[in-house]
Amino acid sequence: MTTRILFVCLGNICRSPTAQGVVARMAAEAGVPVELDSAGTGGWHVGEPPDARATGEAAARGYDLSAQRARQVRAADFKAFDLILAMDRSNLATLERLRPPGTATPVRLLLDYADSSRDEVPDPYYEGGFDLVLDLVEDAARGLLREIAR
Template structure:
């Protein structure tokens, strides 16, 4: 009997301090509650916040909704992520384009946007770092991540 490999998903935003750590934390909790075996991580396309915890405002919104992001630390996405992960989820189109620029030649790991998995009708998760709206961003991420995990449970969403 062959054991099915645990799917590995990387969530990516700009600095890895607001949207992608939230998606990582939400996905981890939702997967655990649903009994879905998945490995999740987060990264940013920029290097400004490497080693820093998520933005305190995002942590507060997440904590109020039952998610603890305090142990997460920002890191930058690297070409090796395309080999380590089965699916890379970008928070917006700019992040998706930046990821494509570091994709190793010949690699076919899917890079998708998060929000099309949900029902918001939006493509890009707004960046609350400058615009605010941390609670609204959290709700968008929760809804889309739940739909993503539903697909993962039925076989990795590619």
């Protein structure tokens, strides 16, 4: 059975496309069937590729984000996906406010699946830290894929 997962951050140009790219490659390598997408709770970057800094850091570790384009979360996502994973508590709260009545798709933090003591993936857009984002996302991706494979 294929698991459909949506990764969500604020603008969909740093953290959530990174998560999509990392999980896509790791799932393919592990033979875990997934359908993945990413989106932002805000619409400022709709149609844009991921941030060049995120793309560069990901490429240095062998992940390709080049085909991704930013989009905003939509109501239909709560029915189209089996799991929605937010990068931080703020986006988690926004997703719960956007949730259409009667939808039960689980919405969780990505780092719920990580061994890290952190619970949020920090936003590197202004402060940098794209390497830390990748470290955290890789950790969570391993845990996520272990759980899906069960």
